[in-house]
Amino acid sequence: MIYLMRRLATFPLVLLGVSILVFVAIRMVPGDSITAMLGTEAGLLTPAQRDSLAAYFGIDQPWFVQYWRWIGGILYGNFGISVTYGRPVLDVILERFPLTLELALLSMIIALAVGMPAGIYAATHSEKPSDLGVRIVAMIGQSTPSFVLGLLIIYTLSAGFGVLPAMGEFAPLWQDPLRNLSQLILPAITLGFAFAASVTRISRSAMLDVLSDDYVRTARSKGASARSVIWRHALPNALIPVVTLSGIEFGYLLGGAVIVEQIYALPGLGRMVLDAILQRDYALVQGAVLFIAFNFMIVNLLVDLAYVGLDPRIRLGEQ
């Protein structure tokens, strides 16, 4: 409990650091909201026109004033207004987040459902042809870029079978679950493929480590069945690296899967941040990065707490 409180207490400090970093970084990139809107036509503006637009976009004040206003607003729950959407930043983020969360969960389910059994199978058939087969597939999975796999799936389905999930208008889960699943399953497979490959490799090596431990040999010598040795004795101890990997991957996915969202035209967090950066929608970029950082910290915390459940020897926060 004390550990939890201590970890939670560090959150505001980390978020403050992130807020400064993102605020400065986005402003250091050449170009601003005016050039993002007008492109090269911005060169036709007179100084007075430029000043007027700068005031409209809220970039007419010095940086520290802009930062102070923004951070001051956040303390009251006001993340600013997105100039692209004309709406409060937090509303836009929360509207996009369910899709990203759902996609990340689906990808993780696919990755764990495929990757863990495959890794365990490979470990228990170590150095046999079937192990080699699993390792080769995992290697291919890890080294295939998501845009290649995504486009390959889209092309094969549309050109080969004349079918494709509806693109362009996303149906939220609570409105139309069937349509929602049809729209998310291919992106989830695309993301889950590489994720599953990583899970396969890490669970194979973790399992191999554990299977050579003394207590497993003892269990075997006591006459425990092969199934019992793997599932009851070895697996719980092999799970820690898998949980660590899954936690990190899941945290990344909560930041949005930009390429997959682009290919499948999904209005998720990743695409929103990319568009916001391209359109120099400062308030939206800043708000979204803070939100993503917060999620990442929560996932990390949950992973740490999961260690305790998996291995009673671990005591968080003890020296």
Next chain:
Amino acid sequence: MTRHLTRTLLSGITVAAMLGMAVVSTQAATLHMAWSQDATGLDPHKQTAFSSLRLLELIYEPLVRVDASLQIIPAIATSWEFSKDGKELTFKLDPKAKFQDGKAVTSADVKASFERILDEKTGAAARANFLSIASIDTPDAATVVFHLSQPDVPILTAMSDVNAAIVPAAEIKAGSIGTKAVGSGPFKLDKWDPNAKEVLSANKDWAGGATGVDGIEISVLPDEAAILAAMRTKQIDFALLNDPLVATLVPKEASLQLNRVPVLAYHVLQLNPSRKPMTEFKVRQAISCAIDRQEVLDTASLGEGKVTGPLTIPALATDPTQLFCYKRDVEKAKKLMAEAGFADGFSATVIGATGEPPTAAAEAQVIQSQLAEIGVKLDIKMMELNVYVDAWLKGDFDMAIALNGGRADPYTMYNRYWTKAGNLQKVANYIDDTLDSQMQQGRAETDPAKRKAIFAAFEKHLAEMSPWIWLYTSYSYTAQQKNIAGFVPTPTGTLFSLSKVTIQQ
């Protein structure tokens, strides 16, 4: 157990996916359209992004518009007339023209719209085109008289742009332009979810008559390969394409049709004549002679386009083969380099925007290899679009690969670069008395034949001086299902004729 669970899970997912895929259907009277880049805003006076203009042209109307052959035709105005001295331009408005809120379009709205454009506080993109407007009179509700400070023939073409759209005076007063889209065009904007979707419905009160479809739903599909895939499965009826690589795949699909038309925009290698050694006239000419424009077009854009000189307007363009060094001559280039004192060549950096246009990097690479033959070592620097625009506007480059927009009138197209007072003169970084005076003559001349001769001389001189190396014009691409009828592609890239398309059953 695990195997069974995994199998059950995967089967469930597959069945759900297939069921979901079967749900796709097309409504008969709604045109389903897709593009890869969305509009960036709704204020017609401030938007310059290609997609924004294409969307706003369906909602708002200017006084006049240009047709497929770039001739001025009526829009809100049914007729117009220049006074004999060219300093007065009078419009008669269409009495049937109505805004989408049901109110008539009057001369007061026209006056208020142009006053808004001219007001520096607005930040209107097209303000520079209307600086000759001294005052605006509205003798009656259907007549508008523009008093000009000097004869300004191109102003009529500038008025055909949606950046000069007529918006309701009441909305200007309410400060709601840009948040509410109330135009007098063929469609009303019902919903805009930025970077995701636009929903338009037919404006039953449109003065242009009934539209061919009840509405248009525009989906933003950022990947053009995915747009093509969605067209294959008939989810999308009509799409705007930018990438020639994707466009050339369309004719291979039996149910699809590719529309392509040469556009006014031009691909160009901008030299910076204020930077050594491009300050040397002969070095610039050598670069012009060393570049094989057709090879750049063939390699970077699969031959999808046409080599061009500075003028891309078909009625005014000169045959490019008549222009300086449009046939590659490496020996002449080497001789010019030696005469300028650069027989051993020099090093320079060329900047380009990643993906804007999609051919930018390939163009830079072909030019790099061509210029290497005369000893010019080019370093290619590709940048994110906004970073590129920032450097471009500051004139902070040795050379730049650019795709610059074209206009239906050469003065509007080029006064920004090649007149002494041009807003983008510091981007062109080249001052030439001849070009400046030719531009001023072209602006005031009302006789079409004389105008053509003036601009032909302008084009010839510009190609000879070689501050920039004009490369080619590409095509604007739209893809459609073959049951869509009535779309007319135009060199300006406008999608206005979607107002009359029909979906054949």
